[in-house]
Amino acid sequence: MVVTNITTASNFFHALRRQLSWPFRKPLINFTPKANLRHPGSYSDAAEFTSGSFKEVYDDAGVADAAAIKKVLMCSGKLYFELEEKRTGRK
Numbered sequence: 001m002v003v004t005n006i007t008t009a010s011n012f013f014h015a016l017r018r019q020l021s022w023p024f025r026k027p028l029i030n031f032t033p034k035a036n037l038r039h040p041g042s043y044s045d046a047a048e049f050t051s052g053s054f055k056e057v058y059d060d061a062g063v064a065d066a067a068a069i070k071k072v073l074m075c076s077g078k079l080y081f082e083l084e085e086k087r088t089g090r091k
Contacts, residue, residue: 001027010044014054
């Protein structure tokens with residue numbers, strides 16, 4: 001089975017598309033809460049639907065120097081949006 005916690009609309013689209021393109025069938029279980037459907041951060045551009053693909057991990061675009069990283073935090077959904085708001089608020 002495939003278990004996901006998808007954050008963006010385009011990634012959900014590509015996960016469903018990937019499920020149908022496989023020559024075998026697996027159940028897809030998605031743990032995304034409904035509150036994320038209306039969050040502005042989960043919206044996707046049209047280009048992400050047409051030219052993108054399923055992304056298992058999104059890289060953090062806000063980090064300039066990768067060598068300066070001391071901790072890695074993996075999260076998704078509501079927790080990601082809350083942490084991103086705090087980070088942009090603190091700059």
